[in-house]
Amino acid sequence: MSLLERLNNDMKQAMKNKEKDRLSVIRMVKASLQNEAIKLGTKELSEDVELTVLSRELKQRKDSLHEFDKAGREDLVEKLRTELAIVELYMPKQLSEDELSVIVKETIAEVGATSKAEMGKVMAAIMPKVKGKADGSLVNKFVQQHLS
CATH class of the missing domain: 1.10.10.410 (Arc Repressor Mutant, subunit A)
Structure with missing residues (x-):
């Protein structure tokens, strides 16, 4: 199952379960993947490109988390931690x-x-x-x- 198919299935499940945060993150990741496909002028992305997009999404959230943490914005820090956990579900297993x-x-x-x-x-x-x-x-x- 491709990443886009997995995102679509998870998006439907999040809608059924009324998980707003999860649905929002999945939509953002899916939009990033679709934007990358448009930018590259292709219909389907390779696994390598999908991984690059996911890594970029993860890095953006980690950077934002660091900045919000420095600024003492606990409300935003908690939201970003939740988003990070959701995006990490789609990443390959990390090396020890x-x-x-x-x-x-x-x-x-x-x-x-x-x-x-x-x-x-x-x-x-x-x-x-x-x-x-x-x-x-x-x-x-x-x-x-x-x-x-």
């Missing part, structure tokens, strides 16, 4: 720190990097492998640890 560490070590060996100066090369090689399965800042942290 151990799994990520193994991938980082393997990629460093593949690329032959030995210093932090080659970090860009390592990041470019590793990000496609962990796309949607690990946060970029966490990957960056692990790469820095292993290169020092």
Whole structure:
């Protein structure tokens, strides 16, 4: 089942159950996917593009959560936490720190990097492998640890 089909089914279920928050988030994600399809001029998006859109939605909410938390807006923080939980349901299973560490070590060996100066090369090689399965800042942290 494609992501769009899953969103449609979940949207119908949220309508039946009168879950306003869930319905709102699903509609926003669905709209983002449809806008991306229009932008790319295609009818169906590849899994990779869908994952990119989902990651962008997740990142936007995390950034907003951080800003609202800093500003002391607890009402908005709680709403965003709920939205984050809903969007995360559609993301692939996240890699554990151990799994990520193994991938980082393997990629460093593949690329032959030995210093932090080659970090860009390592990041470019590793990000496609962990796309949607690990946060970029966490990957960056692990790469820095292993290169020092």
